[in-house]
Amino acid sequence: MSNSDSSPNPQAGALRIEQVDGEPWLEDWxxxxxxxxxxxxxxxxxxxxxxxxxxxxxxxxxxxxxxxSTVRPPAPDTATGEQATATVIARVLPAHRGQGIGEELYTRGLAHARQLGAAAVETVVLESNTAGLRFAERHGFVEVERYLLPGDSIRYVDLRLA
Structure with missing residues (x-):
């Protein structure tokens, strides 16, 4: 398929990343x-x-x-109105973490955000996803805010790339 990319990362083996384009990809995402x-x-x-x-x-x-993964295109920072902030989120199923998959998804997402003109990059992780929080912190993200959505019992953590 034309949307696929093979990973050069030997830890990821035969990793294939597809841009969502049709029902099977939508369902998998x-x-x-x-x-x-x-x-x-x-x-x-x-x-x-x-x-x-x-x-x-x-x-x-x-x-x-x-x-x-998700890349939300850059949008002006609501607090300052100055920087164009994109959101990059990489999600890996628990059984497949620690194999370089999140790294590939994050690297691709960050590159895409930069191509779109992002001056700043954020991510969001559930507070209960300690592996995701560690991943974000290892990649230079710092916590900006924790919040609870109405009806939820687990907080979200917004992080910004330092």
Whole structure:
């Protein structure tokens, strides 16, 4: 398929990353998102809508689904109005963490955000996802805010690339 990219990362093996383009990819992206973010499950219609606004990708080892990512295009910082801030989120299924997959998804997402003109990059992680928080901190993100959405019991952590 024309959207695929093979990973040069030997730890990731036969990692293939596909830009979401059609129902099978939308369903795979939804599955990973809803497993990693159980507090905010998305319907397929919500994922379709997000795919029109954001760059969504799914990652496979061979044919096995292992992760997904989101890049929200840069938007002016609401506090200052000065910087164009993009959001980059890499999600890896728990059984496949520590194999370089998140690194590939994050690197691709960051490169795409920069191509779109992002002056700043943020990410968001569930407070309960300690592996995701460690990953973000190892990559230079610092916590900006913790918040609880109405009806949720687990806080989100917004982080900004320092």
């Amino acid at each position: 939804q599955y990973v998102h809803n497993l990693i973010i159980p507090t905010d499950p998305l319907t397929l219609d919500e994922v379709r809508e997000r795919s029109r606004r954001n760059r969504l990708e799914v990652a496979y080892l061979g044919e096995l689904l292992v992760g997904c």
